Amino acid sequence: MRRSKKYSRPVRPLNESAAMGGVHYEAGADGTQYKVHHIASGAKQYVCPGCNGIILVGEAHEVAWTEDTIWGSQYGQDSRRHWHTTCWRHRGRR
Numbered sequence: 637m638r639r640s641k642k643y644s645r646p647v648r649p650l651n652e653s654a655a656m657g658g659v660h661y662e663a664g665a666d667g668t669q670y671k672v673h674h675i676a677s678g679a680k681q682y683v684c685p686g687c688n689g690i691i692l693v694g695e696a697h698e699v700a701w702t703e704d705t706i707w708g709s710q711y712g713q714d715s716r717r718h719w720h721t722t723c724w725r726h727r728g729r730r
């Protein structure tokens with residue numbers, strides 16, 4: 637394996653979340669780190685925990701979950717929630 641002569645900082649792609657499979661990290665209202673996945677078009681209806689409103693089929697929204705739970709990362713993934721994009725952005729400011 638050839639190595640380059642000097643280390644250079646990796647070039648970050650412009651759309652970093654796309655490079656990570658659409659998942660990026662955001663801090664929740666309680667300071668917990670959440671993984672957030674943007675859904676361009678929902679496959680079914682969900683209830684948004686921010687406003688208790690319906691996220692319609694085909695509506696773009698966010699899925700957020702944390703793997704930082706006392707029950708382990710699988711529990712966090714299983715309890716992921718679907719949010720309206722605007723509700724997620726305004727979380728903790730209600």
Ligand SMILES: [Zn+2]
Nearest residue numbers: 684687720723
């Ligand atoms: Zn909502």
